Amino acid sequence: MWTYHNPVRIRFGAGAFGELGRLIAGRRYMLVTYSEPLFQELARKLGEASGAPVLVIDDVKPNPDRADLAVQCQRVSELEAPPELVVAVGGGSVIDTAKVIAAARGSFGPVWDVLISRGQGADRLNPLPIIAVPTTAGTGSEVTSWATVWDGAGGKKYSLAAHALHPVHAVLDPDLTLSCPKGLTISTALDALSHALESIWNRNANPVSALYAVAAAREILEVLPALSRNLSDRDLRSRMLRAAMFSGLAFSNTKTAIAHSMSYPVTLRYGTAHGVACSFTLPMVLRSVIGINSECDAALARIFGSNLEEGAARLQGFLEELGVSTRPADHGVGRDEWRAIVEEAVLGERGQNFIGSKEGLLAQID
Ligand SMILES: NC(=O)c1ccc[n+]([C@@H]2O[C@H](COP(=O)([O-])OP(=O)(O)OC[C@H]3O[C@@H](n4cnc5c(N)ncnc54)[C@H](O)[C@@H]3O)[C@@H](O)[C@H]2O)c1
Ligand SMILES: [Fe+2]
Secondary structure (H helix, E strand, O other), X not given: OOOOOOOOEEEEOOOHHHHHHHHHOOOOEEEXXXXXXXXXXXXXXXXXXXXXXXXXXXXXXXXXXXXXXXXHHHHHHOOOOOOOEEEEEEOHHHHHHHHHHHHHOOOHHHHHHHHHOOOOOHHHOOOOOEEEEEOOOOOOHHXXXXXXXXXXXXOEEEEEEOHHHOOOEEEEXXXXXXXXXXXXHHHHHHHHHHXXXXXXXXXXXXXXXXXXXXXXXHHHHHHHHHHHHOOOOHHHHHHHHHHHHHHHHHHOOOOOOHHHHHHHHHXXXXXXXXXXXOOOOHHHHHHHHOOOOHHHHHHHHHHHOOOHHHHHHHHHHHHHHOOXXXXXXXXXXXXXXXXXXXXXXXXOOOHHHEOOOHHHHHOOOO
16 A cells, blocks of 8 residues: 655746745745845845745755754744744755744754654644745755754754645746756756655655656756756756656655765765765666666666666766766765765665665675
């Protein structure tokens, strides 16, 4: 038996940003975004349509860190009247920050307690409603019920997960992604590709997640090389944002797996962008799962063709063409360190979702 559920109301299309005012509908809202001029301009437009937000949090940095989140949550408690709604306009870091702020309702302490107790008590959190407006085509956070919280000082990564953290609305306007520079476009798209594949070699895979994952991966493999050469093509931007959302709908029900589990120490130690860290291992993971599970093989064959060894080689070539080496050493990770990362990753929460084995992965070390 299997189940699939996703409660997020999705609005997709060029100009969808203009509908935000109607969705906010006069409620007291707070805005989470970045401080760059581009986002200040979006905030100004939003203010014109919906009135001024009661609070703006715009000091979001890539990979939200627990220390910053504690300060940002505190600012909500200083308001005379709390917000009724959190609107996030930005990439995964902004949307995840908004989720934490929504769950904290002014007090980070209870959220931190949930994080360090591996999710215990998450169902007692009562998050404010969230509207998520992604400006990168990658994380799928606009349709998932979790947020990644980084603890740079402690060298750890946590996940805050609760059903009520699903945004109420996801507003996807591909024109907002037109300003993404090449490196960001590539790394975020590879994050989405990783989400799709990770939902396939996953113990929680089901026929609906597989449909979304296959559609997303095929589209990303086709669109990304062209998009990386023509960043201002609106049709390609739209296809990429839709594919990233499909990946989100796939892994919203499976969570990620081993490639993500192996990526976290790489990002924490070497600052590697999330999308690169969770995708340079995809060919080696693909090689390691061939023949393990017939449904997994069938889904992968719909993406890469029936010869999956050849498919893995093509995936490696695809990444290398985009400037992403598939060798851990080229990301600063030595052979012994890589072995240790693999051994720890299979024991992690995401690693446990993986249908393959430690031995299969270690056999890929050259
Ligand atoms: N919750 C989830 O389901 C989920 C899934 C995957 C990743 N994540 C998390 O998301 C984070 C990564 O998010 P991300 O990859 O979207 O990037 P990001 O939000 O970290 O942003 C990276 C940079 O991109 C810039 N940027 C964003 N949109 C832009 C645009 N339209 N034009 C120009 N610049 C723009 C930002 O200013 C920022 O400097 C990581 O912390 C990761 O752990 C969460
Ligand atoms: Fe990811």
